[in-house]
Amino acid sequence: MIELVSSSRCVSCDVCVAVCPTNVFDTGPGGIPVIARQGDCQTCFMCEAHCPADALFVAPVTHPVPADSPLRDEEHLAASGMLGSYRREIGWGRGRKPGARLAVGPELGPARITPSAV
Amino acid sequence: MSTLDLTADVVVVGGGPAGTWAALAAAEAGADVILLDKGYCGTSGPTASGGTGVWYVQPEPAEREKAMASREALGGFLQDRRWMGRVLDQTYENMNRLEAEARYPFPIVDGSPYKKGVQGPEYMRRMRSWIRRAGVRILDHSPVTELLVDGTGTVAGVRGHRRQHDTDYRVRAGAVVLATGGCAFLSKALGCDVATGDGALFAAEAGAEMSGMEFSNAYGIAPAFTSVTKTAYYSFATFFRGDGSPLEGAGSQGGRSVIAAELLRSGIVLCSIDQATAEQQEQMRLGQPNFFLPFNRLGIDPFTDRFPVTLLLEGTVRGTGGIRIVADDCATTVPGLYAAGDAATRELICGAFTGGGSHNSAWAMSSGTFAGRGAAAFAVGLGAGARRRKLSGVGGVGIRPDSGGTGVGRREALDVIQRQVHPYDKNYLRHGSRLRPALAHLDSVWDGLRGGVVADGGELPGLRQAAAMVAHARWMYTSAITRTESRGMAHREEFPDQDPNQYHRLAVGGLDRLWTRPESVTGRELAVA
Numbered sequence: 340m341i342e343l344v345s346s347s348r349c350v351s352c353d354v355c356v357a358v359c360p361t362n363v364f365d366t367g368p369g370g371i372p373v374i375a376r377q378g379d380c381q382t383c384f385m386c387e388a389h390c391p392a393d394a395l396f397v398a399p400v401t402h403p404v405p406a407d408s409p410l411r412d413e414e415h416l417a418a419s420g421m422l423g424s425y426r427r428e429i430g431w432g433r434g435r436k437p438g439a440r441l442a443v444g445p446e447l448g449p450a451r452i453t454p455s456a457v
Numbered sequence: 458m459s460t461l462d463l464t465a466d467v468v469v470v471g472g473g474p475a476g477t478w479a480a481l482a483a484a485e486a487g488a489d490v491i492l493l494d495k496g497y498c499g500t501s502g503p504t505a506s507g508g509t510g511v512w513y514v515q516p517e518p519a520e521r522e523k524a525m526a527s528r529e530a531l532g533g534f535l536q537d538r539r540w541m542g543r544v545l546d547q548t549y550e551n552m553n554r555l556e557a558e559a560r561y562p563f564p565i566v567d568g569s570p571y572k573k574g575v576q577g578p579e580y581m582r583r584m585r586s587w588i589r590r591a592g593v594r595i596l597d598h599s600p601v602t603e604l605l606v607d608g609t610g611t612v613a614g615v616r617g618h619r620r621q622h623d624t625d626y627r628v629r630a631g632a633v634v635l636a637t638g639g640c641a642f643l644s645k646a647l648g649c650d651v652a653t654g655d656g657a658l659f660a661a662e663a664g665a666e667m668s669g670m671e672f673s674n675a676y677g678i679a680p681a682f683t684s685v686t687k688t689a690y691y692s693f694a695t696f697f698r699g700d701g702s703p704l705e706g707a708g709s710q711g712g713r714s715v716i717a718a719e720l721l722r723s724g725i726v727l728c729s730i731d732q733a734t735a736e737q738q739e740q741m742r743l744g745q746p747n748f749f750l751p752f753n754r755l756g757i758d759p760f761t762d763r764f765p766v767t768l769l770l771e772g773t774v775r776g777t778g779g780i781r782i783v784a785d786d787c788a789t790t791v792p793g794l795y796a797a798g799d800a801a802t803r804e805l806i807c808g809a810f811t812g813g814g815s816h817n818s819a820w821a822m823s824s825g826t827f828a829g830r831g832a833a834a835f836a837v838g839l840g841a842g843a844r845r846r847k848l849s850g851v852g853g854v855g856i857r858p859d860s861g862g863t864g865v866g867r868r869e870a871l872d873v874i875q876r877q878v879h880p881y882d883k884n885y886l887r888h889g890s891r892l893r894p895a896l897a898h899l900d901s902v903w904d905g906l907r908g909g910v911v912a913d914g915g916e917l918p919g920l921r922q923a924a925a926m927v928a929h930a931r932w933m934y935t936s937a938i939t940r941t942e943s944r945g946m947a948h949r950e951e952f953p954d955q956d957p958n959q960y961h962r963l964a965v966g967g968l969d970r971l972w973t974r975p976e977s978v979t980g981r982e983l984a985v986a
Contacts, residue, residue: 360496360505360651362598362620381650382684383506384750388578399751400682401645410754421754428746429578437562439579442508443571444744445737450692452708457695 348394393423472498475798476636482829495600506648510815532808537980603852631836639773675775786831809945865905
């Protein structure tokens with residue numbers, strides 16, 4: 340679920356308010372959007388992908404994380420490279436090569452069936 | 458509350474792949490088009506947030522024959538060969554246009570663009586720009602709440618709510634395309650929480666029928682407590698019990714029910730994607746960056762660690778059932794109403810087996826194109842009198858209740874969905890003795906909703922979505938109970954075999970009283986025996 344709107348990074352474009360398919364954000368005081376309906380977040384990461392300032396972070400779990408979780412700690416998320424990582428991986432942002440250009444997955448044969456002993 | 462009044466030749470409901478292709482086709486046919494998305498066209502739905510293969514096949518007879526024949530047995534031979542051919546043709550054309558006109562950056566493999574897949578965020582943001590260039594008006598965050606019909610029952614518009622403006626709206630239209638997606642029952646499967654089966658409810662209220670609703674028990678594999686369902690990559694996985702012993706027989710395809718049974722028994726299944734080579738691992742990273750989000754962010758190495766997995770309900774998003782289509786232009790049985798994408802039945806190309814991935818994406822862009830053209834032609838055919846028709850709404854639950862006062866609302870409906878539709882032992886591992894009581898619960902909550910509260914403004918869309926899910930589940934279970942055999946994905950524990958006497962599609966419909974009707978399989982004359 341969405342856990343972080345970084346007020347220091349946010350450029351007040353309100354793109355997240357527009358693009359969230361489940362309407363999780365409201366516009367906020369001083370132009371910083373607020374997470375108004377976290378329970379409606381479907382953990383689809385689309386806000387992160389569209390944020391031009393890498394100001395948002397979606398924890399990859401479908402329930403809120405505890406208040407002291409590192410997944411809510413901006414300093415940790417920035418230092419570990421996680422903040423903005425999805426946008427980087429799909430190659431969105433100025434000067435980046437679109438990830439779509441490289442997106443050739445592996446050939447998928449018949450699925451492995453787990454044997455009785457491994 | 459003020460109401461925004463709009464007029465269009467064609468209204469498209471839903472802004473995923475099917476809706477955007479429908480809007481594009483209608484606009485190119487000269488129609489004035491409004492596209493309404495309950496979320497945001499460009500991010501809404503499972504395609505935008507994920508990525509998908511595409512059933513893109515070179516137009517050479519041998520390759521096409523192989524593509525059509527490859528999954529016919531899996532699909533219980535319910536596919537229609539003529540439709541498969543049409544969809545292959547249209548998909549080929551659309552994917553080429555996506556490169557030439559929307560400048561989608563396909564990867565280059567062996568010197569040519571590789572078009573057997575698309576990355577969701579890139580695909581859908583380009584579709585949004587493309588339809589805007591074509592003159593389509595887009596209203597985001599504008600859930601439709603009901604269809605409007607004229608005095609003859611012809612669909613002639615929609616009513617809805619603009620949730621970021623706290624305003625209701627009404628669009629008078631010559632024709633309506635429903636591209637609202639399938640129904641995944643708010644399971645939080647990736648991008649699926651907007652797929653609550655709304656279009657099917659709207660269609661049924663106007664008198665349309667469903668088909669193939671027994672093919673609705675799709676569940677996707679995801680790391681436990683996450684949303685990322687990318688089942689295909691688990692074909693490289695080994696599964697284990699909580700005690701570390703191998704879960705014999707488990708697999709992403711052909712062994713998923715073993716996973717469901719173990720989750721029911723012990724609540725835990727562990728997994729390691731330990732069969733992928735280094736090269737395949739790298740291809741997975743490039744092919745689907747979103748697959749790795751949970752792992753990277755939770756500190757899991759999926760190729761060496763054992764991590765817990767779950768199964769998330771994908772219902773008719775990856776099932777094949779939906780609104781019944783009765784003509785090549787994706788017309789429904791109701792004049793003025795068209796259906797495309799996951800909202801429509803995909804049996805015509807998938808039969809009884811999951812349309813997930815490449816077939817669904819091909820179906821979305823093709824049926825969208827067919828429906829958009831069909832709707833534009835219908836609107837033109839109405840002539841100038843179309844705009845003078847007297848319109849009335851056909852919405853039931855939440856808008857025009859039977860009596861009032863049962864107190865059954867959204868919360869109760871969602872609770873019943875959670876208890877009667879999500880559980881693996883009811884919807885996935887199906888047995889009549891469990892389906893029948895589950896259906897009785899759903900029938901009862903439906904009756905409560907019908908006689909229940911009236912909602913308006915911002916409260917109405919949520920209530921209507923809950924009603925749509927209950928209606929969806931009732932069609933699913935009614936069809937599942939009627940089909941006393943196992944065909945494609947519709948397994949019945951007590952009827953494990955395919956029954957030649959049930960070689961037909963099943964239409965289903967009704968709102969208060971449900972019915973089913975066998976329909977002959979069409980389009981088999983072209984099949985190679």
